[in-house]
Amino acid sequence: MKNEAELRAQMVNYGRDLFLRGYATGGAGNLSIRLDDCRILATPTGASLGRLVAEALSVVTMEGEHLSGDRPSKEVDFHRAIYHAAPEAKAIVHLHSTHLTALSCKKHINTENVLQAFTPYYVMRVGQLPCIPYFRPGSEEIAPALAEKAIKHRAILMANHGAVVYGKDLLDAGDNYEELEETAKLFNLIPNEELRFLSTDEVNELNQVFG
Numbered sequence: 001m002k003n004e005a006e007l008r009a010q011m012v013n014y015g016r017d018l019f020l021r022g023y024a025t026g027g028a029g030n031l032s033i034r035l036d037d038c039r040i041l042a043t044p045t046g047a048s049l050g051r052l053v054a055e056a057l058s059v060v061t062m063e064g065e066h067l068s069g070d071r072p073s074k075e076v077d078f079h080r081a082i083y084h085a086a087p088e089a090k091a092i093v094h095l096h097s098t099h100l101t102a103l104s105c106k107k108h109i110n111t112e113n114v115l116q117a118f119t120p121y122y123v124m125r126v127g128q129l130p131c132i133p134y135f136r137p138g139s140e141e142i143a144p145a146l147a148e149k150a151i152k153h154r155a156i157l158m159a160n161h162g163a164v165v166y167g168k169d170l171l172d173a174g175d176n177y178e179e180l181e182e183t184a185k186l187f188n189l190i191p192n193e194e195l196r197f198l199s200t201d202e203v204n205e206l207n208q209v210f211g
């Protein structure tokens with residue numbers, strides 16, 4: 001179990017890692033870690049994930065009170081809502097990575113599951129990708145829409161915006177996010193009629209063995 005100083009360092013290092021590998025760009029995206037039952041560590045609003053400072057990271061309560069650090073991400077309410085809805089969520093990654101954001105801007109998608117499985121590791125890490133409607137970033141409608149999906153799904157697409165993924169710690173959430181982004185990349189690369197999706201039996205077998 002990492003202490004708070006170690007979790008702060010992990011957030012700074014993983015933010016830089018995401019930035020250097022092109023998953024995060026400019027000031028877009030935000031990260032959070034559930035520190036304990038009452039408190040969340042979150043990236044400050046406007047901060048580039050590539051240049052986070054451990055002492056400036058924001059701490060807010062589960063009820064939304066800002067305790068310390070710079071002003072939290074304008075999306076901290078949706079992070080809080082996900083933690084309330086999904087107790088297994090211990091960290092959250094929200095990014096505008098290229099392939100997931102491209103997918104989020106498409107007109108004709110199945111909003112119940114935007115990415116039907118066609119590789120096993122996607123089934124193991126993510127499984128299904130529902131999509132919530134477009135809301136202005138930072139608006140109060142986002143939190144309830146994401147919370148409803150987060151009860152059953154650890155990855156959610158936000159129309160015309162990006163994606164949100166949670167995990168059992170920050171690196172697990174990141175690994176889930178990265179697998180999702182690579183799956184979206186493949187999906188965007190391969191014409192739909194050329195894709196062989198996994199059958200229900202194949203998905204069920206993966207869930208039995210690895211779920």
Ligand SMILES: O=C(O)[C@@H](O)C(=O)COP(=O)(O)O
Nearest residue numbers: 028029030045046073074137
């Ligand atoms: O898209 C947005 O504006 C936010 O969702 C975002 O990604 C960055 O906002 P902050 O975390 O407030 O910097």
Ligand SMILES: [Zn+2]
Nearest residue numbers: 029096137162
């Ligand atoms: Zn965003």
